[in-house]
Amino acid sequence: NAGVMQNPRHLVRRRGQEARLRCSPMKGHSHVYWYRQLPEEGLKFMVYLQKENIIDESGMPKERFSAEFPKEGPSILRIQQVVRGDSAAYFCASSSNSNTEAFFGQGTRLTVV
C-alpha cells in the first residue's frame, strides 16, 4: 500500500515562473492537506481539500497561491509568479475522513532563484 506520493521531490524555479506541486493521496483517502515548512521551522497549515472541494483555506496566502483536488488525478498546489520567499518545503498529507489522522508525504522542496 503506497503512502502519500509527492512530486517532484525537488523543484527549482526562477522568480516570476509558476510552480506546480502534485500530491497523490494514499489509496482510499479523499481528504488532502497542504503544509509549508520554512527552514528550521515547524509546518504551517495552508489548505484542506476534499475531492473537488476546498474545505478550509485559512492558511493560504491571498495572492498567487491556489489548490485543487479534482475528481480524477492528484491534488495540485500552484504558486504563480514565484518569489524568493516562496522557497520552502511543501508537504501534503491525506486521510480517509475528517475523523482520522493524516499521513504525510515526503515533501517537495521548492527553491526559487
Place this chain on the structure above:
Amino acid sequence: GQQLNQSPQSMFIQEGEDVSMNCTSSSIFNTWLWYKQEPGEGPVLLIALYKAGELTSNGRLTAQFGITRKDSFLNISASIPSDVGIYFCAGSSADAGGTSYGKLTFGQGTILTVHP
C-alpha cells in the same frame, strides 16, 4: 492564531540517556500529536493523544496530554543513535463540530542529537 511553544529547541545527549521535551499552548487543543521528522523526509506520527490526562506509550516513547489541554510532553527512554531527528508536537482542534484531525498547529521542533 493558535501557537505552540516547544522546548527545548535542541538537545545533545549520550546514547542510553532519557530525553524529555514539552509543548505548551495559549489555547486549548482537543488532540495532541507527536511527530518525528528526519532530513529530507516528511513527519511521521509517533503518538496521538485524545483525552486530557491521557498517558500513552509506544515502545520507548511515552507522551501525556495535559489536564488543562494546553500542554503535552514526550519522553524517550534509553535513547539510541537512530532516535536522531527533529521532534514536533502538533495540536488539533478536531471535534464533533467537524474540524478535521488533519488540520494541525505545529510547534517549532526539538532537534535531537544522540552521541554513541
